[in-house]
Amino acid sequence: MAGNPKGDRWDSALYDDRHAFVWQRSADLIDVLNPQPGERVLDLGCGTGHLTAQIAARGADVTGLDASASMIALARQNYPKLKFVLGDARRLEFDTPFDAVFSNAALHWIPEADEVAASIAKSLREGGRLVLEMGARGNVGRIRKALESTLDARRVPYVNPWYFPDAAEYGAVLERNGLMVRAAEEFDRKVMLEHPEKGMREWLEMFAGTWLEPVPAAEKRAVMEELEQRLRPDLWDGAAWWADYRRLRVVAVKR
Template sequence: MTSSEHQHWDPGQYQQHGRFVSDLGAPILRQLNPQPGERILDLGCGDGALTLKLVQAGCEVLGVDSSAPMIDAARKLGVPARVMDGASLDFTAEFDAVFSNAALHWMPQPEQVIAGIWRALKPGGRFVAEFGGHGNVASIVNALRSALAARHIAAPEPWFFPTPEHYRSLLQQQGFDVQWVELVPRPTLLPGDVGAWLNTFAQPFIAAIPAAERADFLSSLVEALRPSMCDEDGKWWADYVRIRCHASKP
């Protein structure tokens, strides 16, 4: 997670509207294959729901996140965690693995993030992650940009959604041996309508709208997205596309 200028994380809101993010982290957790006794850094741990599974697996875990409220929530679960910016990791050869789920797309300085991951890993350590990839929530992004353009407002760029080729290149430039990087389309059922998703995850866009106009802005977006995202049963689906990667430090 991040707490950028216009994106702030509320654990209660996240629990209600974003719990699917950690619930759907099982595939990348299996790829990590955590072993008892391993020291693992969870980069962008959020409220610690997925990090707790590493603790329960017998790992020595530290979660880091730039959102103080989310770190507080993680600590309440019993997860060792501290506030730290993902672009400013200050570890040196401390971890057997660095793990990250649904967080790296919030970190717009990937070279600095990858360099910090490299420093944090012991020689032979591994980096396993999943995050938003090229084309992630494209329907929502395009609708947001169009709605802002209609109001003559420049759209922000809060997310880093790379292609597999781009991300592989960044890892290799740092010196990682890349086992694989893959793009995985994953249509995702939302717990509510897209309005709740926007309020939870698209705050940088909403913040560009004058406060008095935001309710109408969101209502119009929901209706614009209804034909493409809402099925005949009234369920809303987002066009998530994920990057999954596995790399190691020689």
């Protein structure tokens, strides 16, 4: 399976060093998955493999898949005994179907939602389950608005790489691709960013790279400062930066 054709923009070391909250705050999703010893589980968009390892610790036979070579390399280094493969969630090609597909914080990076849902359905056995968490509509809404306003004002053409559906929209995607929704929930999750002063800047560098790529090099610093200024009234509490996350959790079963 080939990796991400758009190229690798993930800095896996930085992800593990500064953004561990992404998997730490979703660790209870493993309880929702409730993996059983011996079950075949696919961790889709596994990143550096920490949740994959928690699934393995419950005795499941888990495979982590990610489109980023940098993420897969660090996952293998972090957990040399586990199976990790480079691949694209839109084009899964496994010979034996899985009992469950699990995914945290990955599917909102893939706007081709129908392709992914069809690909997941194809990889599950009949009655197999999908358990996922992703950004919901309105996720990082203030940050997105600040990016749009700042880049619009400077006439920088940008691409919004994020796909944040609501429960009804995403439920419809799954249903038309052969997956029955059993539960869907949207909720707010404010997250304090790791570094007290540089937290927002580091978050933007990690997760808003696609937005900021078209900014001319000479303007990058000023753009960052402007973004911080716009966000300070809402997301700086005097001691730390916060991100205004909103999540969608779904459990679905293959028809």
